[in-house]
Amino acid sequence: MTQKQSKSDPGKLVIISGPSGVGKSTVVKKLLQQCDLPLELSVSATTRPRREEDTDGVNYHFLTDEEFQQRVSSGDFLEYAEVFGHGHWYGTLKDQVSTGLNSGKWIVLEIDVEGAARVLKLHPSAVTIFIHPGSLKELRRRLEGRGTETPESLARRLEVAGQELAATSIYQNIVTNDTVEQTVELICQLLMKSRNQPSGDNTECTTN
């Protein structure tokens, strides 16, 4: 993963979506460590409860409902959505994105399909990647294995996953996350190629 980016190159927006549990956070963490591009994760704000393994300001900015609404009223979000429809809100902070892009960073947004569609209207040249689990059965296995969901939230996440898997046509790239290493390698290659392509046709990639 070489081909260093020149410091004078402009920043880029990279949207990574995929159903909850597909492995986005796992893949993005390694991508940031291993891919030789000036990638930076945009830390979203959320009102969902903090998990034991979450660090405030690293995984998310954890806000109360009131704080979130206040930031909505102040126009602080590039996009926001109630992802699973149970009163838990998630949003991309404008200043995270603009500060990074202005300093030549490649800002990675790990957001849902609805948020991605909104951001694409504002930034049509964003690179878009949808991470696919291969099957809903495999997705369930990963969500169960992560051990973070109640039976109710697991069922809801799988229901939303079905909707997301049917709405991938807005993405330029669809990558099946069979193994983390291969997925990271493939996404890094896609990003390297995108340096010379303002926009691309839809392509399907698997790590097989």
Ligand code: ADP
């Ligand atoms: P997301 O951020 O999309 O919700 P996570 O990164 O939290 O997903 O991954 C969900 C679970 O799946 C974690 O337990 C993670 O270790 C596991 N996982 C991620 N990628 C793979 C993979 N390629 N194969 C098997 N398990 C995976």
Ligand code: 5GP
């Ligand atoms: P989790 O609760 O598992 O951390 O995240 C659930 C889902 O919320 C993720 O799979 C991701 O698609 C979505 N998400 C996270 N941050 C944002 C955001 O800022 N905006 C939108 N629209 N979706 C987000």
